[in-house]
Amino acid sequence: VMYKYGEDGEWGNPSQAIRDIKTEGGTANEASCTFPFTYKGLTYHDCTTVDRERPWCSTDALGSWGFCKGHVPHSKPALVGTHGGSFDGAGPKCMFPFKHNNTVYKTCKILPDLDKNALVCQTDEEGSWGYCNCKVDKTPGGE
Incomplete structure (x- = not known):
């Protein structure tokens, strides 16, 4: 209660x-x-x-x-395409938010159990996933 x-x-x-x-x-x-x-x-x-x-x-x-009340709508997440992962070649768009291992994610993330070196996302309710088609800032201080 x-x-x-x-x-x-x-x-x-x-x-x-x-x-x-x-x-x-x-x-x-x-x-x-x-x-x-x-x-x-x-x-x-x-x-x-x-x-x-x-x-x-x-x-x-x-x-x-x-x-x-008083909440300004957040901008909708950008549509991020995927490739590889659960798919051969180009995959569907990322589904945000998505849940992986009981954690909710709102953006592409490095998920070590899927790939420890690349940004991934879930693409459907069944847990299919793909590598995010996005550029990562590799400069110091970038995420």
Whole structure:
């Protein structure tokens, strides 16, 4: 059970206390977001734009949700193509966010169990993956 952390000293989840985000619209207007929440098998610790144009969050374990007040929509991730990996030749676009070994990723990453030297991403719900078609900054200080 998660309690809302109030000014009167109620105990609650500290991460929730710091980030009491109210919602508007959806199925839970004026309710507080509940973090973390799971949607389509992925766990979110912040508002997300997955399947909607505006940032939204879950407000309870029953599937109620609302648009996050005061959140500016994040820019959508660039469409990144792939090659190799689970595919011969050119592959489909990366799917962001994706989950690998119980961690959610929002960008291409080096995942040592797939390839310890190259950026990869997941391309579908079944876990297919590919090498990201992107340039990596190899200069000092670049990521």
